[in-house]
Each structure stands twice: as structure tokens, then as C-alpha cells.
Amino acid sequence: MQPPAPDAPILFFDSGLGGLTVLGPTRALLPRAPVVYAADYAGLPYGEKSEAELAARVPALLGRLVERYQPRIVVIACNTASTIALAHVRAALDVPIVGTVPAIKPAALLTQSGVIGVLGTVATVRQPYVDDLSARFAADKTVLRHGSPGLVTAAEAKLRGEPVDPAVIARAISGLRDQPRGGALDVIVLACTHFPLLADELEAAAGPDVQFIDGADGIARRIAHLTEGQDWPAEAPSGLAVFTASPERPPPPLTALLPFGIDRIETI
DSSP, X not given: OOOOOTTOOEEEEESSSTTHHHHHHHHHHOTTOOEEEEEOTTTOOGGGSOHHHHHXXXXXXXXXXXXXXXXXXXXXXXXXXXXXXXXXXXXXXXXXXXXOOOOHHHHHHHOSSSEEEEEEOHHHHTOHHHHHHHHHHXXXXXXXXXXXXXXXXXXXXXXXXXXXXXXXXXXXXXXXXTSTTGGGOOEEEEOXXXXXGGHHHHHHHHOTTOEEEOSHHHHHXXXXXXXXXXXXXXXXOOEEEEEOOOSSOOOOOGGGTGGGTEEEEEEO
């Protein structure tokens, strides 16, 4: 296989803006990488869709995006899409694929109480993939799960400059705390890339005795490893954000994307 051209981008894919939390640490490691950030606003929220729908939708959409932008690597920066459709995407596309999975393994190493919370979308927390991660890496721990679709909406609103409803944050934390052994919870896995956008609010609601963990830094290191030795442009090019068209949800203001090195928006 020929090495990619220097201007071949890294394609980040998410249902919305949550994947920016993966793009950020990747930018820090690979500052000259060309970037296309794709958000499926027409399909948001993924957490409320069926497994069958996402298993069909995500590979088809990524196929269009790969054909259009010719990326060197695709990053599915979405836990829901990864836990449901990652194998389907890898079977369909002839390009390296990096997925996003809940950080249960590092959480199991962090916990002192033996009680871990997994906060994700409704679709993610019910996946057998999470069962498998829990069995492999946290078999001697209590792993509590809670699906919070309201946090996705709150994170999108926050990036638009809108206020975050404290009740949404409180419900997400109580959804873990109110379960048996929830009072001993000391580590929460943010199993949706949207949720680190609400880190300040979640940490304030959970209190100082709870640590939060997500997989963004590890994903960035994986991207850097897989592209090691490849050529990049001499200077960082401007990043592009692509949104699938949604009549209910226009793209966010460009000011929300500029801190991530994105200064162009397209709708497809």
C-alpha cells in the first residue's frame, strides 16, 4: 500500500460535536495534520436509534465520506457508533479505522472503592461490548451503568453558547448514585464523547471524591501510532467540518469550532 499524500486528512466522525473532545488531544499530538470533522446531524441523537438502524447507517455514510475526502485514517469518535457499527465499518471500508470504547479498563485500575459508574447513551450502556469489557477488566468490581440522552443535548447546547440545565446534570449523576452501592462510587467513565464537554458541571455535581475518566487521550495516542512516519503538510492546514443536513438542527456557529482548528463548514 502506498503511503498517503501529505494532504490526506484524518477523518473524525460523530453523531454531533462530541468527537471534538477526541480531536482536541489529537491536534496536540499531530499539530500539522489535515482534519475533516464529520457530524451526522441528520441522525442525531444516535443513542435513541436501534442497533439495526445504526449498523446500516454508519457504514453507508462513512463510505460516502471516505469517497469524498480520501482520508488516511477514519476515527469513529462516538461510543455508540463504535460499540454497534465498528465491525461493519471495518468490513466495508479499505482504510484504517479507529474506534472509541468506554474506558472501563483504566477505571478499574483507578477505583479504590471497587464501584465504577459508566455514563453513556442509552444505546451504549446496554451493549454486549460493555458487558465484555466489564467481564474482562472489572470482573471483581461493581460496574453501574446509566444512559443519559439529556447530556448529549446539553453538550450540544453548551457549545452553542446556551446555558446548561443543572437538572439534567443532577439526573445523570443520581442515575448512578441511586443504584445499589451507588453511594460508594468513586470513578465515573464518560462513555460518550459528548460528555467531557460537560466535565465542569458533572464534577461539581458528583463532588470531590469522584474521578472522571474518558478515552480521548488514548485514542489520540493510537492515531499518532498508526500514522507514525507518514508525511504531513509543512504547516497546519485549515480544518473542515461537514454536517449532514437537518432541518431541525443547523450547524453550530463557526466560533464554537475555531478552538479546534476548524474554520470552514460544509453541509451535505
